[in-house]
Amino acid sequence: MSRALRTARYGVILTFVLAGLVCGTFTVRIPALTDKLGISEAAMGVVLLAWGLGALVAMQSMRGVMARVGSGPVLRIAAPSCAVSLLAVAVAPSYALVVAAAAVFGMFFGTVDVAMNAQGATVERAYGRPLMNGMHAGWCVGAMSAGLLGTAAIASGMSFTANLVLVTMAAVPASFLLSRTYLPDLTAGPAAVGGARRRMPPVVYLLGVIAFAAFMVEGAVADWNGLFLRDTVGAPEAVAAIGYPIFEAGMLVSRLTGDRLRSRFGARALIAASGLGTAAAFALVLSTSSAVVAVAGMVLIGLSVATVSPMALSLAGAATRTPGPAIAQTGAMGYAGLLLGPVVIGALTHTTSLRIALTLTIALGLVMALTALLLPRASAPADEKSEAPHETEDIAVEPLRLVA
Numbered sequence: 001m002s003r004a005l006r007t008a009r010y011g012v013i014l015t016f017v018l019a020g021l022v023c024g025t026f027t028v029r030i031p032a033l034t035d036k037l038g039i040s041e042a043a044m045g046v047v048l049l050a051w052g053l054g055a056l057v058a059m060q061s062m063r064g065v066m067a068r069v070g071s072g073p074v075l076r077i078a079a080p081s082c083a084v085s086l087l088a089v090a091v092a093p094s095y096a097l098v099v100a101a102a103a104v105f106g107m108f109f110g111t112v113d114v115a116m117n118a119q120g121a122t123v124e125r126a127y128g129r130p131l132m133n134g135m136h137a138g139w140c141v142g143a144m145s146a147g148l149l150g151t152a153a154i155a156s157g158m159s160f161t162a163n164l165v166l167v168t169m170a171a172v173p174a175s176f177l178l179s180r181t182y183l184p185d186l187t188a189g190p191a192a193v194g195g196a197r198r199r200m201p202p203v204v205y206l207l208g209v210i211a212f213a214a215f216m217v218e219g220a221v222a223d224w225n226g227l228f229l230r231d232t233v234g235a236p237e238a239v240a241a242i243g244y245p246i247f248e249a250g251m252l253v254s255r256l257t258g259d260r261l262r263s264r265f266g267a268r269a270l271i272a273a274s275g276l277g278t279a280a281a282f283a284l285v286l287s288t289s290s291a292v293v294a295v296a297g298m299v300l301i302g303l304s305v306a307t308v309s310p311m312a313l314s315l316a317g318a319a320t321r322t323p324g325p326a327i328a329q330t331g332a333m334g335y336a337g338l339l340l341g342p343v344v345i346g347a348l349t350h351t352t353s354l355r356i357a358l359t360l361t362i363a364l365g366l367v368m369a370l371t372a373l374l375l376p377r378a379s380a381p382a383d384e385k386s387e388a389p390h391e392t393e394d395i396a397v398e399p400l401r402l403v404a
Contacts, residue, residue: 004183008123009131011181013138015079015116018174020142022086023109025167026051027143028150032160037095050099052339054106055113059332062114066324070185071118074324078115079179082108083171090164114331118324121317122183130267132314133258133307140252140306147245185322203319204326207312208333209371210271213364214308216337217278217301220361221247223342224354225298228285232355235291243298250302258307267311268375275368277304282361308368309334315375 034044065074085108088101117132124131146167153163222244229240262270281304285297316330317323348357 005123005126007181008119008183009127011178012116012120012123012135014174015075015112015119015178016135016138017142017145018079018171018178019082019109019112019116020139020144021146021149022083022142022167022171024143024146025150025164026086026089026105028147029153029160029163032154032163033089033098036160037098039095043095047099047102049339050103051106051109052335054103055110056106056332056335056339058107058110059114059328059335062111062328063325066114066118066185066328067322071115071122071324072179072182072184074111074115075119075182076179078108078111079175080172082112083168083175085109086164086171087168090161090168110331110335113335114324114328117313117327117331118185118317119182121314121323121327122185124314125318125323126183130259130262130314132310133255133262136306136310137252137255140248140255144245144248144252147248185324200326200329201319203376204316204329205333206371206374207316207319208330210368211309211312211330211334212337213275213367213371214305214312214337215334216341217282217305217361217364218309219338219341220345220358221298221301224345224358228354228358229291229294232353233289233291233294235294239291239295243295246295247298247302250299251306252302254303254306255310258310261307262311267315268372268377271308271311271372271375272369274304274306274308275365275370275372277365278308278368279362279365280304282358282365286355286358286362304365 030044030048033047034040037043062074082105085101085105089098089105092098092101116135120132120135149167150163225243225247226240229235229243230237258270265273278301281297281300285294285301288294288297312334313327313330316326320326345354345357345360348360
């Protein structure tokens with residue numbers, strides 16, 4: 001394995017870490033932002049909606065750009081721009097400007113998300129074996145680091161603005177250093193643009209459905225697990241607060257082992273098992289009145305759902321000649337689930353209860369499992385099999401035999 005290829009792999013992992021740190025810092029300090037502006041939770045919801053819509057629009061519009069120039073050049077511009085847009089959120093003096101800055105931040109983040117996954121798919125192809133789960137583990141590390149740094153900033157009395165400024169000052173030079181590690185996308189160029197404009201293969205949309213369900217579950221846990229543990233299960237607030245970090249810890253463990261499991265059992269089987277595991281873990285959490293069992297269940301949910309979205313994006317990148325446009329399509333469908341999940345559960349909570357509303361997540365787990373069974377069975381290409389002899393029944397389809 002060449003030194004350049006190893007450097008590219010570590011560069012992608014660190015890009016995921018950096019993205020998790022930047023996005024996580026914004027998320028962790030949301031309460032401080034509401035205090036700074038003196039706005040309600042509903043008004044803060046508009047800020048988050050602007051961020052999510054910005055990300056979704058960027059992802060959906062990236063198909064042609066990724067096909068033309070590839071993931072590396074996009075990351076070289078979008079990654080430092082994403083960090084700078086976080087600075088814009090930090091210094092925006094009014095609510096209207098914060099909403100606008102959040103939308104711009106979301107657009108750059110959505111661009112980075114698509115490009116770093118496409119770069120990951122490029123490195124994965126060069127290695128000839130699954131790597132995407134390990135790359136997404138970098139995101140978990142970055143998000144958890146943001147939580148720890150945010151907690152330290154809060155404990156020391158650091159303001160919302162100062163916290164975000166410091167992270168920006170670290171992220172901008174780091175993103176420039178990482179830009180030297182990226183590999184070129186082999187099939188990117190003007191000739192690939194026409195293919196990107198055509199309809200994607202059906203498997204890309206199936207993977208988009210899987211990503212939609214997985215992201216919807218992740219969003220539901222992120223936004224509602226604290227209230228569920230405190231108000232429904234009756235856990236003390238200090239116990240309820242650890243629900244999300246525990247969930248992220250489960251995701252990190254799963255993603256660190258996910259590539260080996262995919263090589264052993266294949267993506268199709270692993271997604272189906274993960275969907276069933278997600279449904280079973282949520283059934284356990286929603287049926288208990290014990291805070292200990294509910295918190296332990298959050299670990300199980302994280303372990304179950306963590307590998308689904310990385311595999312969906314990886315397989316989408318392998319389904320066409322150019323990974324970027326397919327990843328953009330699957331990613332956009334996934335983020336639609338991230339946006340809709342908390343909203344739908346909130347609406348159901350108003351008419352029923354949070355416990356009943358969260359049963360939607362059980363259905364989403366079953367959707368993942370059933371949709372995985374519709375994915376085509378295919379062996380890896382012969383040149384990849386020589387490098388990954390243990391991979392079976394994955395749908396890492398041969399890119400040169402499919403139209404974009």
